[in-house]
Each structure stands twice: as structure tokens, then as C-alpha cells.
Amino acid sequence: MSKNNQISLNRFVYQLPSIAKKLPKMLQGLIITQNSNAKSETGLGWAVEKAAKHNPNGMAVLYQDCRISYQEFNRWANQLANYFLSLGFQKGDVVALLMENRPELLVVVAGLAKIGVVSALINTSQSGRVLEHSINLVKPKAAIVGQEMYDVFVESQQSLELAGNAIYWVADVDTRSDTGCEPQNTQNLMNIIKNAAQYNPVTTNTICGHDGLFFIYTSGTTGLPKAAIFNHARFMKAYGGFGYTLQLDKNDIIYVTLPLYHATGMVVCWGSALAGYSGIALRRKFSASAFWKDVTEFQATAFGYVGELCRYLLDTPPSSYDRNHQLTKMIGNGLRPNIWMEFKQRFGVKQVMEFYASSEGNIGFSNVFNFDNTMGFSPMPYAVVKYDEVAGEPIRNKQGYMIPVKRNEVGLLIGKITKRTPFDGYTDASKSQSSILNDVFKKGDRYFNTGDLVKNIGFRHTQFVDRTGDTFRWKGENVSTTEVENIISSLPFVQDAVVYGVEIPGTNGRAGMVAITPTIGEVVDSMRLSVLLNHLKSNLPRYAIPIFVRIRQNTETTATFKYQKHNLKQEAFNPTKVDSDQLFALLPKATQYCHISIETYDAIYHGRYRF
Structure with a gap:
């Protein structure tokens, strides 16, 4: 990395005027991320209802030829919430979701969130033993399966710890007009909820920050996938932190081709849209050749990314769509320094909201000051320490404590575990303990081991380098x-x-x-x-x-x-x-x-x- 990418106090101060207009809203977002009042209204369901109240006729979800307003989306989610409430589902219950990107997935997640039911977001690439493990691990009370994933699900069904009447099927069409014909031994969810009440359930206002929202699966460092606990408070951190920094509004659309079983798509991109009462445009799976055409047709002004996606777009032949669009912002992670400037210049992007976070981690970084070639700034307590790649562990000094790296050096990123930056952990307590580092800089302190190597580029900014270990x-x-x-x-x-x-x-x-x-x-x-x-x-x-x-x-x-x-x-x-x-x-x-x-x-x- 060039020394020009290092962040100094002078560079930091020089950048401030360019974001002066954004600062008031960014501070509002900071207040949301720091809210620890257990009695305050919070969570994904609250965010959906707030957007529906302030922008009822604005677009909430766009997909293929579907255009769904916030009012329509909220009422649809309410039908699902009120149906499951009538069955006795309650806060803390788990429902496994196996569905590809489409409006029905977001409706299900929103509806369950309103009643405190946890959505286990199953990776749609999984099958066989891995799929069975992921579902059984969280002990779901029911499973909701999209038609597009049903054959894969059936192959594993005999090994699943699920009651036969707890399997709901969702047709792979616009189910607002056609609910399809369900397979035997399943229940047609969208047909069942057609006559359910459309009003906001009272349970939305009973959700607390520490209540579970998702299980998001991570490979971690060993064995089969682990289910990371993701609560409503963490969703609100993304809602306030990313949404109030990216600052989309009612006229904005964010285009998302990332899988919604990952936090980048489900939490960061959707959270940013909800924070601005903006729309989210979905594509089932990423297509480099169709990307900019979709952006143009959806009139998208932002998109969500991971680094590999950006490289694929750069590999496409130049076309008239490269600049013939309204898109100026992007949010995601993994944009490498060697393509950062080329990507911005070719496609006319003005703001790269690079961030760093993990489904299970307790710290985050975001490029709030719009510097180039950095995963951003973090106000949270963290350290970058020297790491022995051969031994696969942090280096300790003669006193047994870890050693912070200097500026422009690479080391292991660790996040201090505090009341404001807790480590929620995994479903398996032993795996949670293995991710905690003890006595790091003094006796009794505890840090979360991110497993990531980063470069310290100064002024609380870092640059991602690599994963460690297994x-x-x-x-x-x-x-x-x-x-x-x-x-x-x-x-x-x-x-x-x-x-x-x-x-x-x-x-x-x-x-x-x-x-x-x-x-x-x-x-x-x-x-x-x-x-x-x-x-x-x-x-x-x-x-x-x-x-x-x-x-x-x-x-x-x-x-x-x-x-x-x-x-x-x-x-x-x-x-x-x-x-x-x-x-x-x-x-x-x-x-x-x-x-x-x-x-x-x-x-x-x-x-x-x-x-």
C-alpha cells in the first residue's frame, strides 16, 4: 500500500468540510447505534412500520416486474405475523427459512420479526449433511421453504427434527396474485395468510434490543457451519450506523444481488434502505452482464457489493450502460485497493461506503469519511496486534501480553469485549469461548478474535489484508x-x-x-x-x-x-x-x-x- 493511503490528522481534518452537511444525520444515527434503553421502540419490525408510516406510497421492494409499496409490504408482513401469533408462536421461537432472493423472503423475515420469532437464514448453497446440520442446530419450530429450494429440502427431510405439519411452502411466483399448488405434506403459506388481519401486531412494540432476530451461519474456523446470534440491537446499529451515513432518501433505490442469507444484504443493505424509507431492488442471483442494465431499469442510485462482485463488473466489456445510470453510491466490503480507483472512475461512483463487520463479531468499521482504499474508521475499542502466521496465534511479550503493531504494519484485529461491545457468541458455548482472547494487555481484559489480518493505516483506520487460520x-x-x-x-x-x-x-x-x-x-x-x-x-x-x-x-x-x-x-x-x-x-x-x-x-x- 502506498504511504499516500495512510490517514493522518491533516488528511482527516481536510475531509471534514465535504461531509459537514451529513454530520447532523450521522450524529442521529450514532445515537441510534448507542441506544441501550431496553424499553425504547426498536428492531426490524419497528423500522418497517416507521417507513410505512412516513412513506406509505413509496417503493419498498422492487423485483422483476413487481413493485411493492411500503404500505402494501407492511400489511403483507402483518398478515404473516398475525397468522403465526394465532398459532401460538412467541418471542424466542425459531423458524428456518430456505428461500432465494425475492420479496416473499423479506416479507417472512419482517413478519416474524414483529412477533419476536427468530429467522434462521439458511444458506441456499447448502445441501445434504451440511443443510441438515444447519437446520437441526437451531431447533426450529417450523420451516418455510421456497419452491426453488424444495427438492433440496426434501432430500434431507427425513434427517430433520421437524414435525410433519410444520413445513410451509412458498410458490416461486408473485404470490400476491398466484399462491401456486403446494406439494403433499406441506402447507401453502401465502394461501393460508390471505385472510389474516393486516393491522400492526401489538408485539412489535414489545421487542427489546437483546431479543433474537436472525441466526446467520458462518463457517468460523472449524467444522460445520456455526449459527451466529444476531439480535435486534445489532440490526439497529447497522440501521443507524450505515443507513444514517449512506443517507438514502425516499427517492433512492438500492440494488441488491447479494444473497439475503448474508448480513451484508439482509442487514446492511436492507437496513440502509429502511433508514431512508428507500426501496430495495432485488435480483435472484448476481449477473455481471445484466447488472448495469438492471441498475438503469430500476433507477437505482446505490448498490450493495462484495469485492469479487466488483472485479466481475470490471471484467465486462465497456458498454453504454457503464455511465448511463443514476447510481453514485455503493456499500459493502472487500473492494481491493488494486481496483478501487479504476472501479470508481469507470462507473462514475462518488461514494464507496466500504465497511468491516462480521455476523458474530463485536466491532465494526465504516468508511464514513469517504477515504479511498480503507475499510474505514471505528469508534469502538479495538487493537491490531502482532501475529505469528506459522504458529497461527498472536505474539506475546515476556510479560505475557500482546503487542500492538505500529502504523503501516499488519496484524491481527481484535475487538475489546465491553458492555457496549458485547460478544453475543454462537449457539455452541464452547465455540464462543474459543473465540475469546484473555489477558491481552492486562489481567482480566477480554477481546474477540476476529481471525482477520489488517493493516493499521492511522487515525483509527485500517485496511483489510487476509483471513487467518483454518x-x-x-x-x-x-x-x-x-x-x-x-x-x-x-x-x-x-x-x-x-x-x-x-x-x-x-x-x-x-x-x-x-x-x-x-x-x-x-x-x-x-x-x-x-x-x-x-x-x-x-x-x-x-x-x-x-x-x-x-x-x-x-x-x-x-x-x-x-x-x-x-x-x-x-x-x-x-x-x-x-x-x-x-x-x-x-x-x-x-x-x-x-x-x-x-x-x-x-x-x-x-x-x-x-x-
């Missing part, structure tokens, strides 16, 4: 190496599987790579690689399937039997560094792994393949 990020998703290792190791010809992330020049994040040690007497040939790939496709989402495979004779471990990943990451998929080990790659659009020759490596390294 999780890496690819295609905007966290990949748990332990989960992938367990699935590969279940094959009879695999003795050991070590999974890690490696860099591919010109891409964001880390691509998956696995070093396989075959069972004694076995040879991993093309037939075995074909079996491996089919096994991976059946058990993992596409983003978690390793791009590279390394076949080796022995597995190196530490004295405590942890895999030695440091050297593997350094050697990556370079055939000149792996001695006699064989290397294979799953090239774009390929249906099988192919051998990596020097020529293949060269082509990958110089960007002739687009991963």
Missing part, C-alpha cells in the same frame, strides 16, 4: 477447511486431506487447494480424481470445491499433530516448487481436474484463465 474467503464466501477436509477424507482412497487457500493473481480472496495423501497401496489417477470431483459436487457448495489438488506421499504435522499448512500455502500450485508431487487444477468451465504443467501454471499466473 478459514479462507472465496467468491465472497467463507470456506471452512475442516469441513472440506472431513468430506474429502471420507473417501476410502484418501488417508489425509489438508485444505488451504492459495492466491490466484488477478482474483480476490483465496482459491481452495487440497493436498491429498493416498491410502497405502492406492494411486490417485484420473478415475480417482473423477470420483473425488463428483463427491465434492454432491456434498459442497460450488465455492467450497477446491480448485487445485496436490497428491503427496506424506503429510507433515506439528508436534501437536496440526497440519503444516504454511509451506503448502507458499508452494501453492507452482510445479517448480513441489518436487515429485503431482498437481491438478479444475480450470474454468472444465468438467474434470487436469494436470498442471509449466505451461498451464504460466497461463493461470498471467490471467489467461478467468476464475
Whole structure:
């Protein structure tokens, strides 16, 4: 990073006049984020009702040809809330949601939020054992499944701890006019609620900040997905912090192609829209070729992003849509410094609201001052400490305390656990404890380990560098190496599987790579690689399937039997560094792994393949 990206006091003060007009509303937002009054009106349901009151005829949700006003949306959510209230659902109950981006998903979430029911936002890339684990983990009272996900759900249904009459089905059409014909042994939710009361339920005003709102799933650092608890207070932090800084208004539309089972789409983007009584325009899944056309047709003025999405847009051929739009703002995370300015200049973006947060974490950063190449500023108590990547742990001094990094140095980001920045944790208490660092700078202090390496660029600003340990990020998703290792190791010809992330020049994040040690007497040939790939496709989402495979004779471990990943990451998929080990790659659009020759490596390294 250039020293020009460092934030000094002079640069900070120089930037203040450009945001002077925004400061009053930003301060209002700050008050909302700091509200700890348990009796005050709060939460997602309250935010929906407030927007419906102040902008009843304004657009709340846009999707394909659907245009739904705030008044219509609120009444629809009320029907769902009042129906589930009539069944006896109450605060703290959990409902599993398995549905792709569309208005019905937001209606269900809003309706359940009004009565204090927690929505478990299931990742729609999941299937099989992972899906079963994610649903059973939160012990739902019911499941609501979109038609588009029903076949995947049925394959796992016998392993789910759900009553047969607790499965609700939602047709994959505009269900305001056509509720569809449900499969046997399911209930047609949108048909059932048609005659339910449309008034605001009294329960909305009983929601407190500490009440649960979502379970959002995170790979964390080990094993199967963990369900991170996300309460209404955290939603209001995003509502006030991001919404009152991005400052959308009644005339604005934010375009969202990010999956709504992730906090960036569901909390940051939707929260920002609700804060401005603005509309949210949805697309089922991201399409680079259709992106700017959609932006133009929806008349969107902002969009939500992750870094990989931005790179895909830059890879598209120039077109008349690049600047023929009203969009000037973007909010998200992972926009890399090497494409930051190019993206802004090509597409005419004036404000990049880069932020940093995690579903389970207790601190956040946001680019409130609109600097370039930073994940932003944080007023919360945090530290960046020296980290030993080989040992996989923070470095401590002779007194046993951690060591803060200096300006322009990289270290581990940790967030201090206080009353105002609590760590809500996971459903599994033991996993929560493993994320806490004790006696960091003095006896008795406690910090949350984010697992992220960042660069300290000064004046409480940081720049994201990488993930640590046993999780890496690819295609905007966290990949748990332990989960992938367990699935590969279940094959009879695999003795050991070590999974890690490696860099591919010109891409964001880390691509998956696995070093396989075959069972004694076995040879991993093309037939075995074909079996491996089919096994991976059946058990993992596409983003978690390793791009590279390394076949080796022995597995190196530490004295405590942890895999030695440091050297593997350094050697990556370079055939000149792996001695006699064989290397294979799953090239774009390929249906099988192919051998990596020097020529293949060269082509990958110089960007002739687009991963």
C-alpha cells in the first residue's frame, strides 16, 4: 500500500468540510447505534412500520416486474405475523427459512420479526449433511421453504427434527396474485395468510434490543457451519450506523444481488434502505452482464457489493450502460485497493461506503469519511496486534501480553469485549469461548478474535489484508477447511486431506487447494480424481470445491499433530516448487481436474484463465 493511503490528522481534518452537511444525520444515527434503553421502540419490525408510516406510497421492494409499496409490504408482513401469533408462536421461537432472493423472503423475515420469532437464514448453497446440520442446530419450530429450494429440502427431510405439519411452502411466483399448488405434506403459506388481519401486531412494540432476530451461519474456523446470534440491537446499529451515513432518501433505490442469507444484504443493505424509507431492488442471483442494465431499469442510485462482485463488473466489456445510470453510491466490503480507483472512475461512483463487520463479531468499521482504499474508521475499542502466521496465534511479550503493531504494519484485529461491545457468541458455548482472547494487555481484559489480518493505516483506520487460520474467503464466501477436509477424507482412497487457500493473481480472496495423501497401496489417477470431483459436487457448495489438488506421499504435522499448512500455502500450485508431487487444477468451465504443467501454471499466473 502506498504511504499516500495512510490517514493522518491533516488528511482527516481536510475531509471534514465535504461531509459537514451529513454530520447532523450521522450524529442521529450514532445515537441510534448507542441506544441501550431496553424499553425504547426498536428492531426490524419497528423500522418497517416507521417507513410505512412516513412513506406509505413509496417503493419498498422492487423485483422483476413487481413493485411493492411500503404500505402494501407492511400489511403483507402483518398478515404473516398475525397468522403465526394465532398459532401460538412467541418471542424466542425459531423458524428456518430456505428461500432465494425475492420479496416473499423479506416479507417472512419482517413478519416474524414483529412477533419476536427468530429467522434462521439458511444458506441456499447448502445441501445434504451440511443443510441438515444447519437446520437441526437451531431447533426450529417450523420451516418455510421456497419452491426453488424444495427438492433440496426434501432430500434431507427425513434427517430433520421437524414435525410433519410444520413445513410451509412458498410458490416461486408473485404470490400476491398466484399462491401456486403446494406439494403433499406441506402447507401453502401465502394461501393460508390471505385472510389474516393486516393491522400492526401489538408485539412489535414489545421487542427489546437483546431479543433474537436472525441466526446467520458462518463457517468460523472449524467444522460445520456455526449459527451466529444476531439480535435486534445489532440490526439497529447497522440501521443507524450505515443507513444514517449512506443517507438514502425516499427517492433512492438500492440494488441488491447479494444473497439475503448474508448480513451484508439482509442487514446492511436492507437496513440502509429502511433508514431512508428507500426501496430495495432485488435480483435472484448476481449477473455481471445484466447488472448495469438492471441498475438503469430500476433507477437505482446505490448498490450493495462484495469485492469479487466488483472485479466481475470490471471484467465486462465497456458498454453504454457503464455511465448511463443514476447510481453514485455503493456499500459493502472487500473492494481491493488494486481496483478501487479504476472501479470508481469507470462507473462514475462518488461514494464507496466500504465497511468491516462480521455476523458474530463485536466491532465494526465504516468508511464514513469517504477515504479511498480503507475499510474505514471505528469508534469502538479495538487493537491490531502482532501475529505469528506459522504458529497461527498472536505474539506475546515476556510479560505475557500482546503487542500492538505500529502504523503501516499488519496484524491481527481484535475487538475489546465491553458492555457496549458485547460478544453475543454462537449457539455452541464452547465455540464462543474459543473465540475469546484473555489477558491481552492486562489481567482480566477480554477481546474477540476476529481471525482477520489488517493493516493499521492511522487515525483509527485500517485496511483489510487476509483471513487467518483454518478459514479462507472465496467468491465472497467463507470456506471452512475442516469441513472440506472431513468430506474429502471420507473417501476410502484418501488417508489425509489438508485444505488451504492459495492466491490466484488477478482474483480476490483465496482459491481452495487440497493436498491429498493416498491410502497405502492406492494411486490417485484420473478415475480417482473423477470420483473425488463428483463427491465434492454432491456434498459442497460450488465455492467450497477446491480448485487445485496436490497428491503427496506424506503429510507433515506439528508436534501437536496440526497440519503444516504454511509451506503448502507458499508452494501453492507452482510445479517448480513441489518436487515429485503431482498437481491438478479444475480450470474454468472444465468438467474434470487436469494436470498442471509449466505451461498451464504460466497461463493461470498471467490471467489467461478467468476464475
